[in-house]
Amino acid sequence: MGFRSIIILICSLMLLSACGHVEETRSARQQQATEFNQRAQRAFQRGEYQVAASFYENALQLDIAVENVNGIAINTLNLAKVNQVLGKTALAQRYLDSLLEDKALQYPSAQLAAAAAQKSLLSLQEGDVAGATTWVDRAAAYCAADCSLSGVIDNARAGIALRANDADKALYWSERAASANKSASQLEYANSLRLTASARLLKNEHEPALRLLEGALGIDKTLGLPEKIRMDLLLSAQAHEKLGHAEQAAQFRDRAARIAATAVK
């Protein structure tokens, strides 16, 4: 086969692939829902949570109207998350329940796993350790082999163990989560490091805890998450205090207090 024939063959293949490429058609309503969702994402990133909630609600209504199942799941989960940040935990629970208890629509198992994991975290936040355990087990059941939430689920389990003051269990789950999250999600990796540090603090291993918290603080600062930065500083203060570094502990507490004073979430 000559050079010219190869070129002709490549060109023909390119043309064929161009003709064979069928653009997915999306209705105007669906495009509008996507626009609302993207506006909400931007508002959420800017910390304008009320605005984000309103846009997600618009997107959800449009997705319900055209029965876009994936869109309904995504926007419901997002609404639960925004309301959790806004402190409306009861409303967040209701959004999650609407997904988890829906008998009419079949949502993808990854979305159901996310909903169950979020519900477990909400329960844990409210001090309901038993509820948190039930929901994290359900999340793990929904989470199939290619599920990207295994790191989050392990973190949730570590959090539950910490609430139960079970340092060994917490250390096991948080270290497992850290190895799963390291290459997958920086946000979740920082959570794993913080949880591992908390477990180490429980075990009176203050020096390693400080090193872990330093790592978590670096990531949280890069991601710009005030609440987590404050928590890293408070845990560092706790470690310094246990090590007898009263002055450094006071400095870390002061830094944490300054962040709290801004009231930026």
Place this chain on the structure above:
Amino acid sequence: MKLPNYNQRLLSIEQRTQRFMLGSVVVMVLVLLMIAVKQDYFHRSTAILFFTPNAQGLSKGMAVKFIGFKVGSVKEVRMQPNATVQVTVSLDNEYVHLIGQDAKARLVKEALVGESVVEIIPGSQQVRQVTQNSVLEFERGQDASSVVENLAAQLQPILNDIHQITSSINNPNGDVQQTLKNLNQVTGGFRKTVDEFTKLGASSNQKLDGAYGKIDKALDSVNSSLETLDKGIPKLMDKADATLDNVQSATSDIKKITNESAAEIPSLVRNSNALVQDGQETLGGVKNSWLLNGLFPKPEEQALPVDGYVAPKSQ
């Protein structure tokens, strides 16, 4: 290499070269034709003229529009011996019958950030239509920035007057402040006098004369304060009058400006809208073309990441 084979290959190369040359000529002719169509060489047009004191904002090739449609273009902008500018506009013949001899040419900006165009303002229907080298009246339309500048110029003196009145009221040595201070003192004195008067009424009538004297004095003070107020108030009233006059004249000017630009503002907004819509359509077209669509991320609804962080109950 065999000779007949070599000759055959030479012949083949020659034929291919001929085909290539022929193809190139065809493509060139097509391109020339397209340029000619674009340049309106196959269009029959009528040249009309207008004159303007200066050529600012006018340029060759500029679009000429009639009720929002492009009906021609500026062919020539030339300075006359008497230092005026002659502008020649080429109008498509199919639209000429719509434009009367009393139509006006107006230089307008299409949108806030759009390009300038010459707009033909239709005249009365009864008048004869324009013909070759007809001369139209020309005027310059106001753009948004000049409207805003005019408004700002009208509001400036009002703001100055208001500032002056406020300063005069706030000035501790000014008439108003002094009058209020005097009134305050008089009220205090008056209260004291009334107290004394009550005491006197209860104890004896001997000090009544003194009290009357003090009342007289207090009333004198009130009188003098009122006089100061009398003097001060007319000055303030004059200033307020002047300000109101300014406001009135500014209002009438603003009304005039608004009326003048009222016809242009809707078209300004409409054109801006159309411009944005065109831009969106173009971008949409580019995004959808199969060569480029891989470069743009597909808009998808996105979920917020599930965050495994749980805030502790009391920190």
